[in-house]
Amino acid sequence: MAGPQPLGDPAPADGLLPAGAAVGAPERDFGVYLHVPFCRVRCGYCDFNTYTATELRGVKQSDYASQAVLEVEAAGRILTDSGLPAREASTVFFGGGTPTLLPAEHLARMLASVRSVWGIAAGAEVTTEANPDSVDEAYLAHLAGAGFTRVSFGMQSAVPRVLATLERTHDPERVPLVVRWARDAGLDVSLDLIYGTPGETLADWRASLEHAIAQAPDHLSAYSLIVEEGTKLARQIRRGELVQPDEDLQADFYELADELLAAAGYSWYEVSNWATDDAHRSRHNLAYWRSQDWWGVGPGAHSHMGGVRWWNVKHPAAYADRVLSGLSPAAGRETLDDATREVERVLLRSRIREGIAVASLSPQGRHEVAGLIADGLIDGAAAIGGSIELTLRGRLLADAVVRRLTD
Template sequence: MTLSFYIHIPYCIKRCGYCDFNTYTPAELGQGEIARSEISSRYMRSVQREISLAAKEFASKQMPQVATIFFGGGTPSLMDPVDIAKTIAEIDETFSLTQDCEITLEANPDTLDERNIAGFVAAGVNRISLGVQSANQKVLATLDRTHKNSNVARALELAVENGVRGRSIDLIYGTPGESLADLEESLDFALSLPIDHISAYALIVESGTRLAREVASGKIASPDDDEMADKYRIIDQRLEIAGFQWYELSNWANSLDARSRHNQIYWNGGNWWGVGPGAHSHLDGRRWWNIKNPITYMNSLDNGSTIIAGEEILSETAKSDERIMLGIRLREGIARNELSEIQEEVVVRYIASEAVDQSAWENGHLRLTLNGRLIADRIVRDLVL
């Protein structure tokens, strides 16, 4: 059994109006005057301490090899490549990386440039996931994004020049005011880029965000469900024609090798250690999560107190519900023999409405059709509640 590491980087230069991730601007943390390199080295020292704690957890057991590492955020590309290198080296020294370990770094187009990319690659990063969201200027403004399309193209060119093997972008669809032509513009742009993977997310209006306040005040319209479904169909069709096959509801790759191995560990119930404030971990049916605030997290590691905010042991029912919730989102779907008789009856109803692939079902698999992918949440509710 291998282990994966998720390493959370809780910093962004500016908070996008739609985002409620556990991330902070240095100003929000009262660190406005501190140099970026200082924030990076102080924070990454704490990360390395938590990795040592992880190593202790395995001291009496067999040390697993590490198959994937994912630096997510926030904005990992804000960190100093030297600190990223030390972190990867620490994991390699204590656990050892598999020969083909996938190491992903999430990046913002404004902070991946000539100065840092070679350092990330030298550190071992072999996959970049770039936040693009849209190529339309009006949509980017509604989303509060600061980058230009030219930065996206440049960042990916640099990734190619520096030999980054995996190159992915994130898109957001369904932003209020985004026309179908605007979406097509984003897809044209995306498909002109040297990438092998795309994640496309429906915009979620998260409570507490600026976007939510603007929707509540009527300044911005609420995203429309029918429009979201039309846009999902357009995205899927355009990507399939261009050779990108869906392998999870929000993810498309142009080869089996280009699929995110790290995310597949999550979706298939594997073991991962989430390092950093607010990060979640899962080891053999035990799940826990860390203190959310980065300063409290760092101070706790400094003075030896716990960084764990909560934990749970998954019951057999919870494990099986989770397998259904995650598995139904995958192209491979769920083995029919994992379902109870009552759940099979639910599936049969959805075959009648063409939401479930009949021939896959007859061959022993629950697999959603395109219609089914659009109502996956409803199908899950019917199966597990």
């Protein structure tokens, strides 16, 4: 289970938002995130808000879709009553946990509720995450028929020893099968990889990248493993059972990923994400990095509307109690001040290839541009043209770039 909730103000029981949330809303995209908080087993590295069957305190997975639909319906009323304009969902994303532990018809029902309450824009991106061993050909065909357009498979590695350390349960040879089934159903495909697992070598990582590229996905994500406090993996490292890779090796992993993916025709568009072309970038995740609006449905889900951010109660039992009682499941919220919004804008937008307009930075931020060029952290030609764009070295040191642009 994830760590503690953020600090914030109590959220009202009716869920109504302050008037400021509506300011500028017609110019912002609107997306919906649906969190499915169930996993068959808990991976040792995972710090997400997920629960196995023994941790549910009597809550039934089979009831979850109905509860999520109740929140979607309430959300529609809350946004209207808070003065937000009617907007169709331009992206919908089912994350977890493992959304595909639920029957396909349950995911379809949840998606249908989004369509009924808000509408789904023509050409919208509709994604679900999935484990390779949680779907079959019929399941993926059902999703496509219900309006899903994209599936993101948690491949993580192609090396059985690495998967065992991560406590992933699928066979690497399952990945080509599920990719083919998704393609046959007409779904776009993304593969998620993790690098830096204790004991993983550069040769292991190369094998995983080559195996992923061989499947010709439309999109690839490569995330550095973060050892979160409170996880089984953190305890194993603390006891000396596993050794965490050093930062230099992590950098080598990233540089190899960028090299092999570029050679295979993939372009980076965010520090940890590559796509075959602009059309196959994750539009839902881009909305996060561009500070657009989204409603997060489910236990522990976070939402954002016009600088107002809130988060739901974490446990599925508490969530069920709230929505079945007609109360907002929000546990807390915060309204970001101008200074915080500016830091977040730079933090998020600097991670994406389109970058940040130099003219939009503070005077101190603009003063740092020449030094960042000299240090090889941002592209000099792009900066002269008016845009902050990270170099490969800058992507490796993105946090340092942000600090210099915002301090």
